[in-house]
Amino acid sequence: MDYDSSDEDTDPLAQRRRLVKQWHSLGESMAKTARILGVTVRQVEHDYKVLGLQCFSDASDAELRAHVSTFLEQQHLGIGRRKIAALLEDEGLRIQRRRIVDVMEQLGHRRAPHQKMKRRSYTEAVGAHFLWSMDQNEKIGFGGVKVLQALDSKWRCPIYYEVVTSLRGLDHSLFFLGAVRHWKLVPYNVIVDGAPAWCGVREMMKIWWHDCLEPVLVPHDDGDMLVERVTVTSSVHNPMVERSWVDVNHVTRKYRLEWKDLEGRKLLRGGRNKDPADLFCLAEVYIPSIKRDLDQHFAAMARRRKEKSTRNPNFPAGTWRPITGLTTDVDYSRHVDDAQIDAMETYIRAFHGAADDEPASSWEVDPLETDAQRALRADLVSQANPQSLADEYVVMRQATEAILDG
Numbered sequence: 277m278d279y280d281s282s283d284e285d286t287d288p289l290a291q292r293r294r295l296v297k298q299w300h301s302l303g304e305s306m307a308k309t310a311r312i313l314g315v316t317v318r319q320v321e322h323d324y325k326v327l328g329l330q331c332f333s334d335a336s337d338a339e340l341r342a343h344v345s346t347f348l349e350q351q352h353l354g355i356g357r358r359k360i361a362a363l364l365e366d367e368g369l370r371i372q373r374r375r376i377v378d379v380m381e382q383l384g385h386r387r388a389p390h391q392k393m394k395r396r397s398y399t400e401a402v403g404a405h406f407l408w409s410m411d412q413n414e415k416i417g418f419g420g421v422k423v424l425q426a427l428d429s430k431w432r433c434p435i436y437y438e439v440v441t442s443l444r445g446l447d448h449s450l451f452f453l454g455a456v457r458h459w460k461l462v463p464y465n466v467i468v469d470g471a472p473a474w475c476g477v478r479e480m481m482k483i484w485w486h487d488c489l490e491p492v493l494v495p496h497d498d499g500d501m502l503v504e505r506v507t508v509t510s511s512v513h514n515p516m517v518e519r520s521w522v523d524v525n526h527v528t529r530k531y532r533l534e535w536k537d538l539e540g541r542k543l544l545r546g547g548r549n550k551d552p553a554d555l556f557c558l559a560e561v562y563i564p565s566i567k568r569d570l571d572q573h574f575a576a577m578a579r580r581r582k583e584k585s586t587r588n589p590n591f592p593a594g595t596w597r598p599i600t601g602l603t604t605d606v607d608y609s610r611h612v613d614d615a616q617i618d619a620m621e622t623y624i625r626a627f628h629g630a631a632d633d634e635p636a637s638s639w640e641v642d643p644l645e646t647d648a649q650r651a652l653r654a655d656l657v658s659q660a661n662p663q664s665l666a667d668e669y670v671v672m673r674q675a676t677e678a679i680l681d682g
Contacts, residue, residue: 296323303365303579304600306331312604333369337379343367344379355526362576400501401430402494402590404602405609408435408463409517410452412443412471415525418546419535420555420639421563423524423570424451427517429467430591431605432582433598434520434574435459439567441559442637446628449476453624457617461609464494467507467514474508476624481505483620484610520577527573531562534666543670553676555639561669649679 292313299309306320313320324331335343347355347363357376364371401407407429414422422443426435436455440447448471456462462484468474482489485505494501511518535558538544544558545551578599592601644650656675662668 293323293327296320297327297329299600300324300327300329302597302600303362303370304597308600312600331370332372335369335371337375340364340369340371340375340379341382343369344376345383348383358580358582359576361581362579363572365579366572366575400590401428402501402606403430403608404428404605405459405461405607406430406464408455408466409514410466410468410474410477411511411514411517411521412448412473413521413524414443415521416528416532416535416566418532419544419558419562420546420550420637421531421559421566423528424448425517425520425524426452426455427520428598428602429516431596431598431601432516432520433602434578437570437574439563439570441555441563441640443471443473444628445473445476446625448473449480449624449628450621452477452480453617453621456612456620457614459609460613460617461607461611464608464610465492465503465505465507467509469511469514470508474506476627478506479627480620480624483623484612523577524570524573527569528566531566538666538669543673550639552637552639552641553643553680554673556642557669557672557676559639561665561672565665643676644679653679 292315295313296309299312304312306317306324310317310320323329343364344360347360357373357380360376360380361371361373364376405428408426409429410424410426412422412424416422420441422440423437424440424443424447425437427433428435436451436458438451438454440451452466462481466477466481468477478489482505487505489505491502491504494503535544535546539546545554546558579597581595581597583595642650644653653672653675656678657668657671660667660671662671
């Protein structure tokens, strides 16, 4: 029997097989797929055969070792089996748990025992996009680089992130707008820390929800809840996103150590004694690599299997992938289109009083003013053929200084 997608709109069987294929692409097991769709495992197993889907990939041990070794180098030595499984799935490989553990042991990798963070409180979230937790991370701020992140509070699913070189109010607002544009929706409410830079997010939530940020009564099975559109709190009361920074800091730690080494060799002036030219070169060289690692990290965290570890009574028992829960749960968001988002961007830029191309920080401006100077620098860096990011930064910095000295 051949699978024909032409009748999907009318044929329940075709619709089910489309969903089976979708959950397979997200890495879900046959048993979890069967529970989601309300069918038997045998039915899903038959759908796998019809669709030509495999439960596991037939990658060789050598291929698997190469992948895992690369992940340990690109990410960090603290990653465990579940995150590696998610990273492999992003490469199109579905590998058995036992094989992953065996390869990790062959490479001499044993993850340190996980340390739980004690928090004073948690926030109830009743469905998908009901509450986004947002925060900024300055762990690599020494190099003029910061990370902004939004996380779905119920499913702990990464919503959106950006690597930025400034933390103005406009940067926070455009970050939130980027998340809205990515998902084409506005969350029911958000939680942030007390930084004044989130004021634009507060303004946008007020406009989109038309309720002047007054507390809203949300019907729920266990009783109605009074919810604020924008909750401003301290870090200990925003545990979802704060906990996620632990994993992000593991990923970015290698860059921070490398930059400190450059500083010790008198090749980088960052922190309070920053030199704008140094930080411009640093951002030009390192940010693409940081984004690559964080893209990989957040994609894996969305697909990594997660056991229930929250006291939130609305989180179901068992083991879930965050992206699966987010896409199957009741959606509390308000959907918006590109025209509405574009109009909001125009408004929020005016709200902050910022021009489109206005630099946020001095180190966002290239010290070389002409195209000819920049082309010459690019040629000098290419001729030097640097073998590492640190070497490329040093060469770019030296070339910039030489051209400026004329």
